[in-house]
Amino acid sequence: MKGAAVRCVVGGLLVAAFATSAGAAVGCTLNDPDRDIRRIFPGATNYRTDFIAIADRADDGLYARVERRLGDELDDVYEAPDVPYAYYTVLQDEEVIGRVHGVNQKGTYGGMQLILATDPDGVVVDFYYQRIASPEADEFTDEAFTSQFVGLTLLDFQREAENAPGVPRVESSIDDPSDESREDFEATLRGLRKNLILLDEFMLGNSYYREIRNERRDEGSGNAHEKRDTGRTGG
Amino acid sequence: MRDDTQTLPRGTRTGRLHPAVAGLRLTRIAPLLLSALLTVPPTQGAAARVSSVSSLEASFLAAYSEPGGWSGELPGSQRNSIGFETLARLSSERGDFLTLNLQARVSWDTARPADDALALEVHRAVADLRMGLGRRLRAGHFSPEFGLEPATDTHATLLQTLAGQEIGFKKDWGIGYGGVAGPFDLGLALQLGSGMAIERAHGSFLATARASTPDRGNPRVAISLLRGDVLTPDRARTWPAPDYAYGVVEKTRLGIDAEYLAGPVTLLGEASWGLDGDSQMAAALLQADWSVHGNDRVVLSGQLRGRAVDLGRDLPCSGVASLSASYRVSSHWWLRMLADSDLAPTGGARERRCAVQAYFVGS
Known part of the structure; x- marks a missing residue:
C-alpha cells in the first residue's frame, strides 16, 4: 500500500514537472530586486517579472540572429538557447517607467x-x-567607469565611431579602467551589447535592429540623411 | 557511516512521537501546492498573468568513508535523487503580487531497508505575497532566518552551512516576513521546528530573525537570533515521515555571518553561540571558493568547521576540514568532488570521507 502510494506521488510529481515548459535554471536574476529597483527608480511602486528564453520564442532564426548582431558565437554553457533571462518591468502604478535586466558574461x-x-x-x-x-x-565597479554607460543605447554598441571606422562607437569613447584586465573590459562591452540586443529582441520589438538595418541600407543607396520611424513605443 | 547524533543536552524533552500525532499531512497539501503552481493558465492581457520557469534535476552520488564504507549518500548533504523545481510569478497590471516556488526530489535513502528507501523530499515550497516594494509575507517550507543558509544556495552542493548541524535541518515549515529596516534587510520566521516533514509535537516551534546589510555590499554581514523547541528528525525527508527519537531540544542561538568577494575568491563565514537545553554550544565555519584563473568552469573550495558542545564541562571540540572541486561540464551538467576529515574526533575513530557527484539541471 505504501509502495503504491509512493509511486502515485512520484508519478504525479513527474507529470507535473513535464507539464510545464522545462528548461535550464534561470540565467541571471537580481539578488535583491526590490532594493535595487527602488534605488534606480525612486518613483517605482512595483515591477513585473518575465522569464524569457531564446528557445521559447517561435523564431527558429533568433539564436543565429543574436549571434550575428553580437558579432560573436554564443557560449554553449553560459549562453545556451534554453537559458531563461529575467526581465523586470518597472512600474509606477500601471505605467511602465523602465526595465532592469541582467546577463551572465x-x-x-x-x-x-x-x-x-x-x-x-x-x-x-x-x-x-x-x-x-x-x-x-x-576599478570596474567604480562609478567613474559605470556611469559612462548612462545615456547610451544599443546604437552606440553597433554604430561605428566617426574617427575610427570599423570600431564601435562605445569602444572609442569609454576607456578601460583596469591596468591588467583588458579581457574583463572587453568582456564587459560584449556582455552589455548582448544585454541590449536581447532587450531589443525580447522587449522592444527589434526597433534598434530595424533602425541599424535601415541606416545601412540607406548608406548603401546614398539616402543616409532620411530619418526613419524607429517603432519604439516605450511600453 | 558518520553518526550525526549528539549527546543529549540537558533540557531535552524526550519521548517518541505518537504515531497518530495530529497535524497536516503532505498528502493533503501537495495537491494544493501543485494545483496552485500548475493550473493557473497564462492569461496575457487579463487581470493576472503567470510567468514561470521549470527545470528537472538529478543527483548521482557515490561516497566512501572510513570506517563506514561505500554509500549513496553524503549525510547532511546529498543523496541519489531526481527532482524538479518550478518558479512562477503572478502579476497584474500593477506588477508582481505572488511568487510560487516548489523544489522537490524523490531520493533513495541507502540507510533504510530497500522496501523503505524511496522517499519524497520537499526542499522548498514557498508562496511569497508581495506587499509593495521591499515587503513580503511568506508561507511554506523555507530556510529559517538564521546564519548563512538563507543567503546561500546549498541545494545541490556538497559543502553545506552550519544549519543542519546547529538547528538540525536546513528548512522548516511555517510563515515569515521579509522587509527593509533602514539600511538593513530584515527577515522574520515562525516555523514548526520539525524540518522537512510536517510534524508538531511537544509544543515544537522555531522562531528566527535575521538582519543583514544589503546584498550588493561587499562585505555583506548579518546577525541572527534563534529560539525554538526543535524536533530532531533522524532523516531528512518529508514522506514517509522520519523518526524523532529525541523529542524536542530547547535551542537558543546568537549568530553572525558574512560574505566577502575578494577578486576570484569568495569568503564565507558564520559563527553561532547559544544553548541546547542547559548546555552551552558554539560553532564556526569558514569557507573559501576560488574561481580558477583562465578556466571559468572550475571552482575550488576549502572549508573548516568547528564545534564545541557543552562548553561548561570542558569537553573537547570537534572539527572537520573539507576540500571540494566543482567542474561545469556543460550548460546542464556539473561534476563535483569532496574529501574531508575529522580534525578532532570526540570519540571513536577519526572519520575520513570522499564523494563524487554528477549533477544535472535542465530539460
Missing part, C-alpha cells in the same frame, strides 16, 4: 553578472556589476 576569473537599467525606449539609465571576480573589481 564569462570573465577571466569566472562569470560576471552585468545589470542594466533602461528607460522604456531602451536608453541606459544605470549599469552595475552584480558580481565580478576580477582582481581589479574595484
